[in-house]
Amino acid sequence: MFKKPLADLKTSAPLRSSDRRKLRQRVLQSYLALPPEEGDGLVPDGLQSQKFSTHLDDPGVVYLSPEGDPLWFTVGKGSEELIPTGKLQFSTFMYTLWKRPDLLPFLSTPAPVVPKLIGGADLMIPGDQLVSITQYHRDALGPPLAVGRMAVSSDTLRESEEVDVKGKAVFVLHTWKDALWDMGPSKKADPPAPRPIQVSSETEESAQPSGNTDTQEGTNTGENVPESVPDDGGNELSTAADGAAAPEGNGASTATLTPEDVSHCLRDALLQAIGMSLADVPPSTFPISASTFWSSYVLPARPAQALGAYGLTDASAIDVKHSTFKNVKSFLKASAKEGLLKLKETKGDVVVTAVYPQHPAVAGKRPHRTIGDIEAKAKKAEDREQKEKEAEEKRKGEIHVAELWKPFGTTVPLFVAAEKDTSELYTIADIKNIVNGYISARGLINANDQQYINVGTDQALANAVSIKGEDTPEFMKRDDVLKRVRANMQTWHEIRVEGRDTVRKKGEVKPISVLVKIRQGRKACTLVTGYEPFGLQADDLAEELRKVCASSTSVSPLHGKPNALEVMVQGKQIKAVTDLLIARGMPKKWIQCEDQSEQKKKK
Incomplete structure (x- = not known):
């Protein structure tokens, strides 16, 4: 346990x-x-x-x-x-x-x-x-x-x-x-x-x-x-x-399950079903056919403890054909004779027209854990495991993009004074913590208004927020201080994909451009550019878009950028392209879409 x-x-x-x-x-x-x-x-x-x-x-x-x-x-x-x-x-x-x-x-x-x-x-x-x-x-x-x-x-x-x-x-x-x-x-x-x-x-x-x-x-x-x-x-x-x-023998062994044992288990299941599942159902639920009553109410209510008690690996042995009754009809008739339920015979078959939760046998029955509970829990666990596997597979192909900054120029003295490594790359959260810690340690919060920082009283901070050609103010709001410090640092980016080497490069990463244009007078086409930094290949994208969009595609050098390629697909395909990129692990944040054909119509 x-x-x-x-x-x-x-x-x-x-x-x-x-x-x-x-x-x-x-x-x-x-x-x-x-x-x-x-x-x-x-x-x-x-x-x-x-x-x-x-x-x-x-x-x-x-x-x-x-x-x-x-x-x-x-x-x-x-x-x-x-x-x-x-x-x-x-x-x-x-x-x-x-x-x-x-x-x-x-x-x-x-x-x-x-x-x-x-x-x-x-x-x-x-x-x-x-x-x-x-x-x-x-x-x-x-x-x-x-x-x-x-x-x-x-x-x-x-x-x-x-x-x-x-x-x-x-x-x-x-x-x-x-x-x-x-x-x-x-x-x-x-x-x-x-x-x-x-x-x-x-x-x-x-x-x-x-x-x-x-x-x-x-x-x-x-x-x-x-x-x-x-x-x-x-x-x-x-x-x-x-x-x-x-006690003896080789392999897994079980106790003998007699027909009387099976009948006892099935009667327990019927009492549980009547007392728990059927006690509060509306009258319109009845009549219930014998097969539905058996499969939907009795079988799921079989006691789970019987599996352990008899060493069973599944519930197939606890079935009416292995009991003293041999079939469902005989079992239900015996239960009706006991007063647990009411039957009506039609065309050689029986239907359950009522059950009696007030029967002493039902009222005195102690609820048990059922095979239905175990099966439902197993199904839930199986579904959860399947979802986890799907999520894991999805995570394997996800493209993780991180924006980073490095101390540079006027911001270097600030990081030296804060005792931080000036060769390291920092996230926006790191920069916020470093600057806030520096401000607190040196008591630079304005006494009259705490949302302002006394920038002018600290030379390292003043240099870090300075803008060329402008005078540095004595006081600045905390958010403005953080923005200026970050603006004066060197921009880097990092792209990670499981199974591939992490890429760290200087410069700001730009999103993939998905642009719809009108070409040759009235024909619309969708152009995809800027995907190379994220590890995507032009030929692969063109082939997949050709299948997904059922349209012709082509790959050509981007005008003015000989090392970059443009993927073109016929028609307005923004949604199809976006869905494909997301399926390939691209975060939606890094996909920029624009439809210039609509803008042209408005003009």
């Missing part, structure tokens, strides 16, 4: 005393094994709260120690469940998750699996119990390295020693070294050493390695080692979970 940086991290705020007391009570109620006197240690004074969103857009709240380490967190809209982090041990109080490894029931996993958990994998073998995950050590209890929610019941875990049960065991919420861990100042701390434990001979016998296991990626991770796991009642369970691995 926190394998990537948090998407939207708000500013932390101190927790009020009343809220801290409520949080303390919630901790003690959630973890009944804790004596009341330990509440202040786990919810210390000075606690802070901070809202966040994960990279999957799940909202949450994290509670931070006074030092800034995350101690508890909740995930999910409106969630009240407090989940301990691995950093409880860094609070200034003695009771912590690493110091109190019995705070949660735990599962053990071999060392090679731990990096996979930190990388975002879930623990494989389908429960709702919060558990910690430790590294397996013979005759020792390792520190918790991950916190998650059980995907299977404790009975299923017991059965996994004797029956080939496959799929996920734990949905991992938080791990050592993930983005949540890295929030606090103690992020570089290493886990404590394993604690020796006493085990009975019977437990030792059950803890022997029992074969090899494979990860979801199909790579062998080592031995499949059962470890005792206390359940809610303090009993000990045994599991063979080894991280992102199934």
